[in-house]
Amino acid sequence: MNLFELFGLDVGEDLMVQDVRTDKQVRNRYSYDVGEKLVGAKKEIRALKESFLVSFSLEILAEIEKESPVEALNALDRNTLIPFSFEHEKENDVLPRVAKLKQLLVGRINKKPIVDTPTARKLYVQACRRIGHDIQSVHTSEQWVDLVVSYGMEMSNGWSAFRKNKNVTFTFKRMVEEYFDEFVDADGMELLILGKKFISLCTNSKSINSTYLRVSHELTWNDLLTKKVTTRKKSAAAWSRKLPDTLQRKGPGVKIATKPEDVVTMFGLKGMQFGHYCTEQYAKEHIGHVSEALYDLSRILGIPPEYIGLGGRLGLAIGARGSGNALAHYEPSTKVINLTRDNGVGALCHEWGHALDHFLYDCSHDFQNGSLAFLSTGKSIGNILPAMIKEKMQAVVDACKQGKVARVINVENAYSRKWYFYGVVIDSYDVFKGNVSNILESHHASLCRKLDTLSGATKTRMERKIEKEFEKTAQMLAAYHYKKTGEKLNEISYQVKGSVYFDTAIKLDKKRTKKYWSTNHEMFARAFEAYVESALLDQEHRNDYLVCDTYSFVYPLGEQREHLNRSIKSLMEVAVPYIINSIQGVGKDEL
Template identity: 35%
Template sequence: MNQQINLFAEAVQTSKEDIRSEKQQNRKVAYDVGVKIGGSRKDEAALRKAFLENHTVTSLEELEGLSPLLASSLVKKEELFSGFSLEAEKELGTEPVVARVKQLVIQRIDKEPAIDSPEERKSYMLACENIQSILKTITTLDEFLSTYYEIRKRIHYENTDCTYTLNKIKVSERVINRVNEGFAEWMEAKDTFDHYSNLLAKITEAKNLPLRCLGKKFVNFFLNAKSGNNTINTVKKSVTSWEDLLKKKSNKNTSKKSTKLWERTFAERPDRAGGIESSVRKPEDLQRKHGFRSIEFGHYVDDAKAEEHILRSSEGFYDLCDALDLDHYYAVSLNANLSVSFGSRGRGQALGHFDANAKVINLTRDKGCNGVLAHEFFHALDNYLFDYSHSHKNGKIGFATELSGLGILNPTIRDCIQNLMDAIKSGHSKEYIPNKNKEGDSWRISTGLTSVYERLNGDLFLVMDHFKKQFDKSLERRLSMVHYLNSNSEKDKEKILKRNKRELNKYAQAVAWLHQKQTGERVDSIPCPSDKSEFFTNAVTLDRGKIKYYATDVELAARAFEAFIEDTLKSMNRKNDYLVYHTSHSLAYPNGEQRKKINTAFKAFFQALKKIELL
């Protein structure tokens, strides 16, 4: 093992370039080492400005060569149309109705290319540039309508087969060559030749610069006359002057921000028990011992704070490797792809975050010591596996635990990820359906529902459990029928699942209404059995009833990983508060038997990664 570490350390330190910033020249500890990470806000701003000033194929290709991720972040509607504004249109002398219609046309364009590839980004960028140049020339409604029909034809041309057109050109050309000029037959052939040659040129132009890549909503606006006409007529009625268009809507939502249901608890001073004693004192040591690509410090991190972070993070990575039973301490660098920064890339109130663009874990200067290292490391690993599945050539940020969008990945690893996410999200719990009944609402209640309600003594959960089982049986029959009739049935299955959920919600409203009629009590929500785990449903509660942040696959997996690491260290009679701290909160972390099940899935996952030497 020692020989392996030494060989790896030599490979990592081949770059001797001094990357210290000017402010770091006289520092003894808080200075950057390794390869310059880049991707800071300042670097990104400069690259974005250069690209937006010169949207050429050449500049995009250079960007793709440098970083497909950065190219993907720039080739977006908000960036490509950043110069459009209603105020700018007013300065150009555009009619207010036309300015609003232009705005709506741009809104219909997809936010980004539908497919993650350099070719699609190129087509999308060129199409956006072309539409933008066309819209700039339009100031009156007559001009817009004329252009509207031209764009409609052009979109039609994209899917036009040229066989008939080419044949008409060849036939007319033969007549022109055979018949003397000036004869009626010659003149007719010449007209045909000119017409179809002009048509072929338009078709070719449309195919070379297609607009369909801008999305279905954009295309529908031009191909569906009803959609276009309705939009224009609606704008004509609502916008009569620039005052109508530019007046700001009053903000009626004056409610205070809701308090968080969970916040991390912090150790007053991060403690550690057990584990290898670290000799790391300088950034070069941290890079060499663990194989990181780079170590970076913010300008406001002094030597004392830097030394604390370097020592504690090294201890954290040692303990992490031991908890995962890895064969070497440089495995945490993810094949020297990962960098670590301290106080240089903070965002908002976050204690730390993983920057997927630059592949760097950032821990904040003062509060980054508070047990978030394990959480951010799992984000880095999760993202690394996604990139690995695409041979690190992807232009979109993705995570393996999301499963969708994964490229080529070892089947065993893919199965382990699926099993892990099943353990995290599936189970038996209660979900609460809001009671949306209003005063005066009435339901026609069947005798069957009334009978079940009375037999179960008005227990709403038991009543819903009884009927959900019936719904599930019906759902199973519908899904099996769809599979039998249509092998490519994912969309149909999705429709059936949504319909089943709507019907269950409707039934819950009827149960709540019956309960209030029988007892006089109005309940705020109706408890219903769920096939989702308690960990998942609690996360939805943290997200205030929607899947926004805490309940996303990526965040669920990272918090579950924290719990797994803390439990594993505890079983070894060890702890490291810098690495992970206090994962017992009932809403934020898995608990009980589900926690054990998830831990087992994590063990199998990391054993599989070790077996194929991905860690």
């Protein structure tokens, strides 16, 4: 795909950067917006979305698709398409138990389509609206069972007929992931877009029965309508970037931008935006530093400066769209990097790493996807991206996580209680000849293998449970060792799978309610920063505005850093030519 065409650009003409300053920026010489207006959603799209959410018209959805697949996906929400509520069910004289069964059925539906294509989004709307209509006529538990069974029969018969007629040899999972648009219009296939949890419930009699029996006959409206109140403590920042007292840059001379238009033109950005509290002096300084930083980044990566904006896809904002306590952030929905006015120093490289990761994911779907994801996640990657780039990215992710980490567990309290010795750890004591470290390592590896079979919330719950059980097992092992040898251990050291970098990220995430540090895309972005700063230092260069403080504990260090640097360099050697060719409009067969 020619990305200039995608963003309405004509490479055959000299492009004038549009001045789109706000009323408050009219007299400014530096702090004013240029290029494409960096807003969340255009007024036209907002109007279309509002109209769609009233009518659920597929024609309007198609209009939104033309404007933006991302906005089309954002417009779809299970709870909006199926407006279910216990209050409404009570008003319609539905029994509490039946209302709960309906809620469980709706809850099995994916919140978004399982496949990221325009056809899938259209069918998701149709299927959700159909479910919403059907459950309105359900007033007894028997009717609920009949409805769920009928859905299962429809999907099973549709899939069987399709396989027979088309002589399909692929597995159902592969058909859904790779060939969805080719079979969804067949009879009985519409409901498949609602996801594997919905399919599992409707096509599995055991699942239907367990769901049916799970809901108590004694359920009351008070049980359903009483909302649970939960409170969460705000977590303190686990790490903050140490900013230099004075910004330093050491490197070859570069052309320094003097106004926003220069930055947009030099680096092929779609636009640049300044917050109204970004004074003229601040804006002037940021413009100069940004131009130096992006030149240094392009030199390290081996990509021409005009391609840093990823074909007019990437925007830059200074102090204009802050997010919580973040010093900087990348917005996947708008493809904009935002740096805070005062403290965004050193984060530009990290956020550009996110933009690259996101760009490659979108490339894999030929920019037809609506989901906002990253290539480093390894999930739902399209077929357009060359296999070599996928493999190189996976190699980087693997390098982030693979290795051995030394751990120590305190067992001083093992001797203050009575024990009943049992379990595989005690049974293996003689096999390992009393080597308590090796016993714990073996036991930890076994627990990790069990965890690897789980996913989502189930895995998170099990991780907490296993952590407590492992600590108890270590205490019991120490007591057993004391009984056998008379040696009292205060602690037991052992090794576990995983790099120090990954292990540190996991420990930081234990203080949070959601994973952040150990997610693939955040680990990639920090590793990308480390690669760029290492490359600068190898040349005896420095740019604090671009990147700084990557030798602290949240980054890869030592041998792992060197290994990751080689992996990222290998990735960029294949990714950069692909990015350039994509932007220049080279055909897919030439990439």
